[in-house]
Amino acid sequence: MEKQLKALAAQLRCPEGEDGIKLGHLMNMSNLSVILHGITNLQIQKKDNILELGYGNGELLSYILSLAEDIHYTGLEISPTMHQQAILLNKPYIDAGMANYQIYNGVNLPFIEPQFDKILTVNTLYFWKEPIKLLQNIYQALKLNGYFVITFCHKSFMQNLPFINYGFQLYEVEEVKQLFNQLPLKLVNEAYKKDKSISKTGALVEREFTSLTFEKTE
Template sequence: MDPIELSSQLRKPTGETGKEIGKVLNESNRGLYELAFEMMSLQKDDQVLEIGFGNGMHFPEYFRLQPRISVTGVDFSMDMCEEAKANNADLVASEKLTLHCEETSSLPFPDNRFDLGVALNVIYFFDPPEIHLKEIHRVLKPGGLFLIGYRPRHSVEHLEFTKKNFILYEADELTALLKKHNFKKVEAETRSSQKMAMDDTEVRVTDSCLLFRKT
């Protein structure tokens, strides 16, 4: 797959190719999800919003951490929404998990709804970021948390597929951006590992998570 097509599929997995991309992402994002789940302190009855959930194979992990929560997912790829519903049929049927095929620029939820927002490897695709961050801020409860998982610019900018559709950040840039939209950084964690990139290039990957609080 050429870098431009790969970039487009990573932004919005579509069709049979998108489904295959989703499967590859399950493995390539494993370390980032593990780090993110370690940083979550889920409480009984928490309302969680995840943005850009892909094929949703990770959703059961939320309930292993805390069985008595509700999780809502939003993704703008219809194909990923259908995959996630199929992969989590029991959770959807029990109404522990609710999935929406929507844009984050206009979230279909009331103000002050969620205790925690999660966006893993999707911040690059908020273009422009302002409209998405305002919506996320709106639907979080006062003092609610927003967990962003991402790969810093220095660790991925050499990969051809990041040169289109991606807005890359370093930690200080993301912190400044979120501060402008009334979020305060409360925690940061980073890990590095060696793995194969989406273009079959062996790279050292940096998984980073920033946790913010709504102010």
């Protein structure tokens, strides 16, 4: 059982191979309400240039692009398997210049100048190796008065999951806020939600999650 839990935790962190492809689809379905919560709080508007960290297999790109006119989407992902799947699923959008996908190392962003109106990340926080450095790089990529939305499940929920001891760093809301205290980003909205979810091990659980919206004010 321990070996299986370790394998599941590794796939959740960085989906790989055929099992990773299957898990990528499952994660979209099981986490749909969490993902949509983040997207909604991003408040996408016409002509927004959007960056998402951790796009998975890209199944929700068409929905994101439908939310406003003339928007552009860029995705960064650590998983080569998910990167390949996203390109395969969304080639027409990529060819039309509406979206692009890139691989990154989970810390360094391939952008020199502030260029994004909105930045989103959902359920990646638990795997951040260098949180402060990553947040500094996100800050640099965000335009003045742009929004960064981070969506995550609470530590009080996550800590009861059987695979959580294998590579996950858990946070409560106040702990996440403390990470941001070191950056000139202003917290402008806190949105909380609960739902019922089927966990990766097949159990029905009550899930608590939050989207925090930060604005770049200087």
